[in-house]
Amino acid sequence: MKTQMAGLALALSLTAGAAAAQETLSLYNWGDYINPEVLTKFTEETGIAVTLDTYSSNEEMLAKIQAGATGYDIVFPSVHMNDIMLKLGLLEKTGINAHPDFKNIDPAFLRAKEDPAGEYCLPYAWGTVGIFYNEDVTGPITGWADFFAIPEKTGAKITILDDMREVLAVGLIMTGKSVNSADPAEVQAAADYILSHKAAVTAFTYEVPAMLTSGDIAAGHFFVGGNVFFTEMPNIKYIIPAEGGTMYQENICVLASAPHKENAQKFLEFYLRPEIAALNVAQQFNGTPNIPANELTPDFIRSNPNINVGPETMARLQIFEDIGAALKIYDRAWNTIRTAQ
Helix, strand or coil, rough: CCCCCCCCEEEECCCCCCCCCCCCEEEEEEEECCCCCHHHHHHHHHHHEEEEEECCCCCHHHHHHHHHCCCEEEEECCCCHHHHHCCCECCCCCCCHHHHHHHHHHHHHCCCCCCCCCCCEEEEEEEEHHHHEECCCCCCCCHHHHHHHHHHCCCCCCECCCHHHHHHHHHHHHCCCCCCCCCCHHHHHHHHHHHHHHHHHECCCCCCCHHHHHHCCCCCEEEHHHHHHHHHCCEEECCCCCCEEEEEEEEEEECCCCCCHHHHHHHHHHCCCHHHHHHHHHHHEECCCEHHHCCCCHHHHHHHCCCCCCHHHHCCCCEECCCCHHHHHHHHHHHHHHHHH
């Protein structure tokens, strides 16, 4: 589950069954984006002790790796960051696609343009980015227009993600453009859309689950995996905006600088097993690229149209791509949005 909580610096050490283990594996993943039971089971089966550090964005992770962070074996980049890291020579060729269990992976999830056959990374999980809202406060809403109108209509607060691509994507969607547009005029129009609604936004933040639970906000722009926090709160709803939204997919990649490449390879092979991918999904509220794993997931996840979306919904979702030099256009637009009064 991709919850990206700001300031999260979790370090999880799993030593069950491995108190005296000499072998280790270091993961660097999004906050709260892997079921701890998966890591415990891996340690129990292999004797490899796992440590986990977390990050809040692709950019944070890349910056740390490029700054020379050592010791990490595995990262979980989104597809477009997977491509960027491959171009930079930061990822190890694992040959995971040659493993017999790679047949479990739906070919539709081999989305990395720089790794179309899955020679480097293993498709991990996917989901949508939409709106969580407290229906007791807001009443029913259907999309972005309703979302931005909440403060004026109810006096309640809303937040959007502290994420350049996700925020500008809202503007691009609402102006009828691709979330991967490289046209400066289109990106500017998207920024103008966000700026025209900025007064309604209380904060750019990843802290949506905590703020919704406490009642500090009535609605927030967030990842579908946030549903895990609201299983006992039926008044908190999640929607994929009618006007359109984004989807994400992360892959499991081994760093070229990984000190424990053999152990990392074992983890990729371990995660190919349907029961392991299903165990992760059961706690994460995401979709899985592992076809047989879908049949092992709980029905409330398998049948949830916001998690395993139908063709009509999928048609209005877009996924980020590596936009190359055009990223500078987005950087400038984002800086304008964040600094505008």
